Amino acid sequence: MEKYFDIHVTYGNKDGDGYSIPIIANSEEDAKQRAINERLFEYEDDVDDIDYIEEITKDEYNAMKE
Numbered sequence: 374m375e376k377y378f379d380i381h382v383t384y385g386n387k388d389g390d391g392y393s394i395p396i397i398a399n400s401e402e403d404a405k406q407r408a409i410n411e412r413l414f415e416y417e418d419d420v421d422d423i424d425y426i427e428e429i430t431k432d433e434y435n436a437m438k439e
Contacts, residue, residue: 377434378404382414383424391424395437401426 375397383391394413398404404426407413414420429437 377429379429380426381424382419
């Protein structure tokens with residue numbers, strides 16, 4: 374069963390510096406791997422700056438995709 378996730382990447386020193394990647398996956402690890410495979414990170418090494426990966430609702434996912 375696929376779930377919806379928000380991968381949040383933090384960079385810089387100010388609160389709010391970063392971005393989110395909405396993605397559909399089977400687990401947090403699958404979400405991370407899919408984001409890498411689909412080249413969804415702004416920069417390749419951003420994968421090292423993941424702040425969190427959390428499950429979100431379908432409505433939250435759709436709002437992030439707009």
